[in-house]
Amino acid sequence: YVLHQAALPSVARSVKDPRATHQTCASGTLNMLVAAHEAGVQRFVYAGSSSAYGDTPTLPKHENMATNPRSPYAVAKLAGEQYAQVFPALFGLETVVLRYFNVFGPRQDPASFYSAVIPIFISAALKGRAPTINGDGGQTRDFTYVENIVAANLLACFTSTEGVTGEVFNVGCGERISVTDLWAIIQAQLGVKIEAEYAPPRQGDVRDSLADLSKISDGLGYKALVSLNEGLQLTADWLKAL
Template identity: 50%
Template sequence: MMRILVTGGAGFIGSNLVAALLKDSRVDRVRVLDNLSTGTKDNLADFFPDERFEWVEGDIRDYETCLRACEGVRAVSHQAALGSVPRSVADPLTTNAVNITGTLNVFTAAKETGIKRMVYAASSSTYGDHPVLPKKEENIGKPLSPYAVTKYVNELYAGVYATLYGLEPIGLRYFNIFGPRQNPKGPYAAVIPLFVKALLNNEAPVINGDGQHSRDFTFVDNAVAANIQALFTDNKEAVNQVYNIACGTQTSLLELFNLLKAEAGTMLVPDFGPARVGDVQHSLADISKAKALLGYQPGVSVKEGLRQTFDWYRSNSGFLG
């Protein structure tokens, strides 16, 4: 039985992970640390009555807060981060403070409290300008945004802490995770909830660029499964590694829109805006390493994930604002 800390647990991926961990018989308690800057308590409302759920409101940029959150914990899933490439371009200082200093605080607090297993959210942005597809973990290029720099530095620190302090880090390079609870509000909202919100309001969504940008879109249940596999793996070869967490399929923004359009049953066509600064043109993951060492399998396809996501937003229209 394990007590697990989830940083950023009030956010999109974190809250989905908390829900799964509370259903796992190997988990004794789930503690969440979040400052609610991008997450919300609404994402956790169902869990507060559960005696196995623990809530800590605080910021990973404060080391003492991280230290308190790590007390009595066996493993950490570090999901707290300030996401979004455009946000990092607009405000690199805050992105650096949260994603690098905050992560270093979490790693150090884990070390000081005797925690070994540290699963952390890495990012496909680390591949930068490396042109070859599909992306393999060992082949990365130059970062194209401050956000990408911060996520790569996380990986470097993880390796150093494994070597010097015996931490057991496992990095999960997420590829465009989507699903229920993903925030559609604000200037840095992800593309899928923005598309869904527009379609449910019978409005034409905006596609940045010509719509040919492609991504390895990955339903959140797949990311959650990867986290749980990483938290509990006893395969020594799986530790101190980074893994692509994706579906291993490529979908353009136009194809994505058309799949959601079919779910909405509408004839709307998108508007096209300027491409975003710092975005890579195409992304596709090789997931063979995660399959081999973690036993990872993307159980939900892009099409099925989009159907579930659209249905969830349609049933939770208040979430869209």
């Protein structure tokens, strides 16, 4: 089995350097698929991205919707998906695509310019600093704790082939929250009260995101094991220990 997680994450990074994002997320995935086929790998699980859906008004996002990528990152991740989907029929390599919705958890770096919002917010709260919210804070996301992602990968590996290989499955929590409300929860959990600062929206970001989990529930038996609140506390505990 190959579980292909490698990528250059971040929409903002892809806008700044689209070539590097393409080389890693699209060309790199094709290289991995070819290598897996040549090595006789049984099944290849690809870490896709909910960014493939783009800024469509329909919620929740389901796998049969037309894709509408809005950034080089989203385009490159979608290209990786499409490469993965042609390999079963053409080369006999079983593949499964998992579209991740805003993954978070321990070991995410809060210090990078391209860091995800949750480690940035928790780090700011622990240091007593105001975080920066891009846009008005009303944008919503389906934040998904990493343990849920691990569970989905294992199910994608070991579920029988029928109705699985060559398919795309959303992986999320199935609940959405605004960035402003996310900051409020983190403040409450950590016992701080700090007004956030606001900056212009980032290029390529979508307004709203929420996973429809019907297909992965029916096809792989997936359900989110860790809720958003539990995941935030576990992530905060890890960052406190650094």
